[in-house]
Amino acid sequence: xxxxxxxxxxxxxxxxxxxxxxxxxxxxxxxxxxxxxxxxxxxxxxxxxxxxxxxxxxxxxxxxxxxxxxxxxxxxxxxxxxxxxxxxxxxxxxxxxxxxxxxxxxxxxxxxxxxxxxxxxxxxxxxxxxxxxxxxxxxxxxxxxxxxxxxxxxxxxxxxxxxxxxxxxxxxxxxxxxxxxxxxxxxxxxxxxx
Amino acid sequence: xxxxxxxxxxxxxxxxxxxxxxxxxxxxxxxxxxxxxxxxxxxxxxxxxxxxxxxxxxxxxxxxxxxxxxxxxxxxxxxxxxxxxxxxxxxxxxxxxxxxxxxxxxxxxxxxxxxxxxxxxxxxxxxxxxxxxxxxxxxxxxxxxxxxxxxxxxxxxxxxxxxxxxxxxxxxxxxxxxxxxxxxxxxxxxxxxxxxxxxxxxxxxxxxxxxxxxxxxxxxxxxxxxxxxxx
Numbered sequence: 001x002x003x004x005x006x007x008x009x010x011x012x013x014x015x016x017x018x019x020x021x022x023x024x025x026x027x028x029x030x031x032x033x034x035x036x037x038x039x040x041x042x043x044x045x046x047x048x049x050x051x052x053x054x055x056x057x058x059x060x061x062x063x064x065x066x067x068x069x070x071x072x073x074x075x076x077x078x079x080x081x082x083x084x085x086x087x088x089x090x091x092x093x094x095x096x097x098x099x100x101x102x103x104x105x106x107x108x109x110x111x112x113x114x115x116x117x118x119x120x121x122x123x124x125x126x127x128x129x130x131x132x133x134x135x136x137x138x139x140x141x142x143x144x145x146x147x148x149x150x151x152x153x154x155x156x157x158x159x160x161x162x163x164x165x166x167x168x169x170x171x172x173x174x175x176x177x178x179x180x181x182x183x184x185x186x187x188x189x190x191x192x193x194x
Numbered sequence: 195x196x197x198x199x200x201x202x203x204x205x206x207x208x209x210x211x212x213x214x215x216x217x218x219x220x221x222x223x224x225x226x227x228x229x230x231x232x233x234x235x236x237x238x239x240x241x242x243x244x245x246x247x248x249x250x251x252x253x254x255x256x257x258x259x260x261x262x263x264x265x266x267x268x269x270x271x272x273x274x275x276x277x278x279x280x281x282x283x284x285x286x287x288x289x290x291x292x293x294x295x296x297x298x299x300x301x302x303x304x305x306x307x308x309x310x311x312x313x314x315x316x317x318x319x320x321x322x323x324x325x326x327x328x329x330x331x332x333x334x335x336x337x338x339x340x341x342x343x344x345x346x347x348x349x350x351x352x353x354x355x356x357x358x359x360x361x362x363x364x365x366x367x368x369x370x371x372x373x374x375x376x377x378x379x380x381x382x383x384x385x386x387x388x389x390x391x392x393x394x395x396x397x398x399x400x401x402x403x404x405x406x407x408x409x410x411x412x413x414x415x416x417x418x419x420x421x422x423x424x425x
Contacts, residue, residue: 014328
């Protein structure tokens with residue numbers, strides 16, 4: 001294993017972050033329907049976990065997952081998501097980094113756990129519904145989406161749901177990671193691409 | 195990429211993107227905010243025009259105004275779950291639409307070397323800008339790959355017959371992942387031959403300069419941001 005962090009790694013980060021982002025984005029479009037918005041942290045990682053596992057299998061150096069986190073945060077921020085997304089993305093990236101390193105970047109089991117911890121960044125997208133952001137965000141939503149939507153969303157998001165969402169992220173990430181591991185075994189290991 | 199008579203610096207484009215994102219997400223629909231939003235909605239349209247991307251422009255106009263009309267006409271006429279779904283759909287388009295379309299414009303009008311050079315000028319670390327440049331190059335490829343996979347599936351008459359969503363996703367995602375691995379290898383080789391791995395300050399052949407036009411646009415954006423926060 002090479003010790004140096006080089007341009008090859010940066011390119012791997014770029015390509016796989018693109019794939020991961022696109023898959024997440026497509027699944028996030030389900031969020032149009034309020035109940036899916038709440039279930040997003042569960043459904044999203046299940047699908048995005050598959051490319052994520054392939055990405056993790058390519059990672060050999062500390063720092064790559066965090067860069068992915070930062071890039072996702074930047075993309076989300078410039079297209080209009082509120083700033084707490086940075087905290088969640090970078091935090092989730094760092095935790096995942098530590099998990100992967102604990103597995104010495106080669107253990108499938110740690111990759112699956114990493115897939116669960118990395119999906120925690122999705123909480124950054126829904127944080128506006130909770131805690132200090134809640135009141136102002138809903139006041140603003142009434143304006144654009146109508147009272148009915150806001151009532152439905154408010155009904156779906158009492159504070160305990162935030163903690164349920166943490167669990168959903170982890171469970172969704174685990175399922176996605178296991179699916180990803182299965183896909184890797186079925187298609188990539190045989191072809192010698194890992 | 196495309197030559198344009200109305201050429202902005204990538205830094206200016208970034209500023210515009212952030213402004214549009216912030217105003218579209220935070221404003222209301224009355225008074226000053228309304229005027230600001232109107233500007234933000236028009237910007238992607240104008241900018242797509244300047245790079246001659248008429249197809250994207252027409253789609254943007256149709257979808258965006260469709261959503262606005264729907265919102266205006268139907269909000270009071272329907273109710274229940276349907277109302278919620280339609281409203282959310284339109285709400286997402288009217289809120290995120292301009293930001294995403296402008297992002298598309300930025301990707302289409304900025305070459306990778308322009309992007310990296312201007313980010314370097316802003317002292318952004320290469321560890322972030324290089325993956326981002328790769329990403330922007332890769333998005334269009336991803337789209338092409340997807341349509342190739344789709345075509346291949348139709349030729350073999352699989353696709354509509356696959357009922358299980360997980361199987362369908364596997365059929366799409368696995369070839370995409372394969373090509374991703376392939377492209378990562380190709381790009382690494384290309385970057386080596388371009389000397390990206392050398393730890394030296396890179397020189398640039400592309401001209402990156404803030405012109406008078408750029409400064410005007412930046413000032414206008416700053417004023418818009420201030421206005422949206424003050425009101």
